[in-house]
Each structure stands twice: as C-alpha cells, then as structure tokens.
Amino acid sequence: MNKYVANFRKYKPLLGNLILRDLKVKYRRSILGVLWSVLNPLLMMLVMTSIFSTLFKIDIPNFPVYYLTGSILFSFFSEATSAAMVSVVYSGPLIKKVYIPKYIFPVEKILFSFVNLLFSLVALVFIIVLTSTKVTWSVLLFPIPLLYALCFSLGLGLILSVLAVFFRDILHLYSVLLTAWTYFTPIFYPESIIPEKFRTVLTLNPLYHFINYFRDLVLHGTIPGISENLLCMSISVITLLIGLIVFKMNQDKFVLYV
C-alpha cells in the first residue's frame, strides 16, 4: 500500500501538468479562451430553452435552470468518459518509451473534464441570479452530487479505457450508447412524460439519480434522504472499485496492445 502511495506522490505533478497542458491546448488561439467553458453551456441553454419551452411547449417551471443542472452534469459525464476511454490508446507512443503509471491517463482526462465542469458552474450561478430562482441553504451541498458523478465517471472511464485497448470497436459503439443514454436521462424533458411501465428503467440509470440529487439541492431546495444517499454512494463506489480492479489486472498488458 505504501508503495502505491509513494508512486502516486511521485507522479502527482505529472497529473497537474497534463491537466494544465490540456487546458492550454484546448483554448490556445481562441480569443475568449477559458470563457468558452462558461459561454458554451449558456448558449446551449439558450438554444434548448427556445426550442423546448417555446416550440414544443414543454411544461417545466424554470426551464433554464432545470436544463442546465441536468446538462452540466451529463456533459461532464459524457465528455469525461469518452476522453478517458481513448486516453490509454492515444498515449501508446509514450508508454512504449517511458515508464509512467498507466492510470494517470484516464484519471487525468476525468479530472480535466471536472475542471471544465467547475467552470460551467459559473454559468449556472449566472442563470440562477438572472432568473431570480429562489435557492435555500441546501444549495451549499452541491459538491456531493458532483463527487458522486466524479467517482462514477472515474470507475466507468477506467473500465472503458481497458476495453478500448483490447477491443477498438468500443470506440464506435460508445458514442452510439452515449446518444441513447442522453435521451434516456431526463435532461430537457420532465420525468413525467415517461410512461409508467418504463419508469423502472429510468431508476436503473445512475445519471438519473445524480441529476435528481443535484436538482433537489439547487432547484427544489430540499436535501435528499439517507436512502437516496446510500444508493448514489453505492453506485459510485462500486463502479470505482470495479474500475480500479479491472484496470490493475490488465495494465501490464497495455504496452503490448496499444
């Protein structure tokens, strides 16, 4: 155990440096730079609000905040897992020439997306103020659902990155899966439009629970109970554990397959 901690400490600067690198490369040569992380969700929200609350007349009170709470969390999840999935494959040239602990790559991608998520929270705050949404003290608990989503994405990202090394088909399959996942998550529609018999399918979706948690805190001003917390916690921790085990079992073979 001590060996792992020491090794992690040695490579912690690398994690920070890689995140910084990704940020620099992402915004290099754009005039607004990092402001795009805030602007992007805002503009998306404008599009979605005009389509869904004027064109389709979906009846959701305070649609902008409803949409943003869902979409910020979901785009973090989809961005993070997709980037983590290809991270080991793309770092092939590097891991064939220097020893680096392999988990650095998926973990870095997930953390980088998490940094982006934190930027987009600024957009959410902005919209909450603009629409004069009433918030209660419960909103201060907002890091909890984000951490659940982080753990879950980390676990799934680790599993996907291993799969991608051995079966490249997953790269193509996952984007389709993500699209389906987006539509099965109540991001821009209310839960109530899903027929009663499919509701159970909805409860199997971890993202549904995380987003609901987030909305309870921000939009409804309530704090989810113990059972909801236990559920979210077990989903995220179990996924993370499986991810770590799968990754550890396979990491020595990566260099032969990438």
Place this chain on the structure above:
Amino acid sequence: MSEYAIDAKNIYMRFNLSKEKVDNMKEFFIKLVKRQLMFDEFIALYDVSLSVKKGEVLGIVGLNGSGKSTFLKIVSGIYKPSLGTVQVNGSIAPLIELGTGFDMDLTARENIFLNGAILGHSTKEIREKFDEIVKFSELHEFLDVPLKNFSSGMVARLGFAMATITKPDILIVDEILSVGDFLFQEKCERRISEMMNNGTTVIIVSHSIDQIERLCNRVLWLEKGKTRMLGETEEVCKAYKTTTSKF
C-alpha cells in the same frame, strides 16, 4: 541496499505479433478452434540473466532484432517480463528515444515542465534545474516558441538535456548518440563520461563497437534473444568482431 544496481534473473519476453489478418469467417472459426487467433507468438528474450554492479558500465551488442532494446525496456519498467524477475535499485534515466513525451503544440518552456513531470521529477526540482537545461540545450532565444517550429536537432538537444539533467543512479542509453551535429554529440558524450566518473551505472546499446570498447567494463552479447556471451569487454568484442566480419 544491495551491491547490484540491476539484477535480472531468467528473463523471458514473449510478444504477440497479432497477425490478425483473417480473410473469411471459415478461417476465423478454424483459427478460433485451433486457438491460433492473435496468438502468434514471438520470443524476444530467452532466459537472459544479468547483474550489473553499481558504478559499472555495461555495453550490449548484437545484430538487429537480437532483443537489445527489449531488454532495456524491461529494465526501465516499460515492459513486464513474461517470466523472470528484475530488481532495480535506484532511479533510472532512460534515453531510449530523445524527445519522448514532448507536446508539439506547447512551447519549449512548457515542455520542460511537462517532460520533467513525465520523467518523474517534482516541479521544484525542475525549477531549480531550469537554467541549466536551457543552457545545455542552447535554446535561449527559442524558449517561447512552440516545439512544432523546432528543427529535429533542436528537439533532440532539449530531449538530451531533459533526460540527463538530474543525476540518475542508472543511465540507459539506446543508440541515441547519433543525433545533432558533431559538437553536440561530443558534448553528450562528455556528459555521459562525467556521469560515469560520478559513479552512475550505465547501460549502453550501440552498433559502434569502438564506442563500446572505449566506454564499457563489461559487455553482453545477445543473439536472437539468447545470451551468446557475457564477459570482459576485450574478450567479447573480439569474438563479436570475428563472427560479424564473416558476413
């Protein structure tokens, strides 16, 4: 601490050549049943044992495909051997390919920090050595230029400076002294001999038998993944030269 810097015992390395070209379904199932699918093996190293004492300079010779680079990669921890154990005492600076891990979109300054982290150095360490790295690589004026605008010689210079700037316990050199102009080559060789004098353990792979004779205490001769000979420089080099001159 043991007296050995590197202690490798009975190393086997098996590669999967992944000749996965299967033309049709029939062939696929036949190969699946015969368990040949993607399991075309190639043995790169076959029962190689080697101990290197601290401060020793070891050369590895052999023709192409004899497993030299594979052996170095196992010692550096990049590959896990299929069988056998490797014990390494001390920090390793692998000079396997110069400029590994540089990001071409970042500037030289940013790359120094990123690459330092890849090699496992702390930010503080790199900040302390920053001026030295810049001085050695002679890139003062180009510090804030993205690496994609560098010439390959400039990249190699920065790579060499990065890899050797902290004093490693073990230095691994794989055929890299053929980059840059002759002045820089001399500078690199001076730096390596300087490290040797300071007690760094060095492993050199080279096709230049003169270089091996000049620098090494002991030589390992690999042939098709097996140890052909291991011993004093003079003896091994002589035998190697007489065999290879037949071709």
